[in-house]
Amino acid sequence: MLARAWGIGRSLLVYHGVPGKHRRMVRFYGQFLGPGDVGFDVGAHVGNRVRAWRQLGARVVAVEPQPDFVRLLRLLFGRDDGVIVVPGAAGARPGRARLAVSSAFPTVSSLSPGWITSVSADRSFARVRWDRAVEVEVSTLDELIAVHGVPAFCKIDVEGFEVEVLAGLSHPLRALSFEYLPPAHDAALAALDLVERLGAAVGGYAYNYSPIETMRLASDRWLTAPELVPLLERFRPTGRSGDVYARLARPDRAPASGA
Template sequence: MFGRAYGVARSLVMYHGVPGQHRRMLRFYREFLGPGDLGFDIGAHVGSRVRAWRRLGSRVIAVEPQPDCLRVLRLFFGRDENVTLVPTAVGARAGRARLALSSATPTVSSMSRDWIDSVVADRRFARIRWDRSVEVPVTTLDDLIATYGTPVFCKIDVEGFETEVLEGLTEPLRALSFEYLPPAHDAALTALDLVERLGTTAGGYQYNYSPIETMRFASERWLDAGELVRLLDRFRPLGRSGDVYARTRRA
């Protein structure tokens, strides 16, 4: 129990306690969301994005399967009528699945065994342990859209399960992001390919990259898929994780 409490407290400090981080988020996400817009936060964790998006006046669907994180989200946003908390995972199809939990570092809890196996070889993950698991319900992005509407922006941060999440989406979104981790480079390329396919009916996507929690784009201009891959190849040896951002060329 101590390890779980420590893990949640650590996440709260990391995502809510860093001076200036919230202001950087507000400036950054203004490019994607505004008053009355709908945002999907897939892997809401302890709600740092939810907090920023609400300050921008957006409505938020916050999807999070981890029980401890859900308790935090309910405490922070349970009375906000413009935040809907969805206690599920998201994948390629609806059903149930097991979520591997890291009590001390809940930010790396994952539903992807392959992702866990790929990152444990990285020295930064050497001390991380996935010490328990829970069975959780799984929905799809298509089902979420059918229930709540199409988001203006969708953030996907699900520790190696991004490909499965995107496989459950059949319509292009105006803008989205997914996490990039250098030890799982090939999985990110698969996710990028899925986004590219979705974009064929929306005039195509353009891309940028934000290194971890900097809330800044690595490129001064938006890139095509090939240029993005070359950019990620420069960050890969540095071990710098972050998020890939995609927006339709008509955005």
């Protein structure tokens, strides 16, 4: 219980307690979301992006599998009609799955045993223990879209389960992001391949990268997928995570947000 309380407190401090971080986040996500848009936050955790997106005027669907953080999201946003908290995970198909939880480091709780094996060998994860497990409901992005509308932007931060989440999406979105973690480089490339396939019929995606929580893009221009890979390789030796951002090269061909 003490480890769980410490883990929740640490997440709140890291994601809500850094001066200026919220302003940078609002400014950064303003290029993807605006008033009336729908945003999907898959892996919402403590809701720092939910808060920023609401300030931009977007309606937010916050998908979160960890029961402790579902309760926290409902405490923070339960009175806001513009936020829908979805308890559970997104994946390739509906059903149930086992979430391995790290009580002390809940940001790395994961549905992917293979990802846990990969990152456990990295020294940056030396203190991490996945000490308990919970069964969670799984839906697909297609199902979430059918209920809540098409998102203008979808953030996917699910600790190695990104490929499964993207496999549950059958149509391209205007813009999305997924986590990149250097110890799981190959998994990120598999996610990139799925995004490329989604965008092929509508003019393709352009890409950029933002190092962990900097709210800054690493490249001064948007890149093709072959150009993105060397950029990720540059950051790979740092061992620190970040996010790959993808936006349609022809956004006029994407479904309207909320449609």
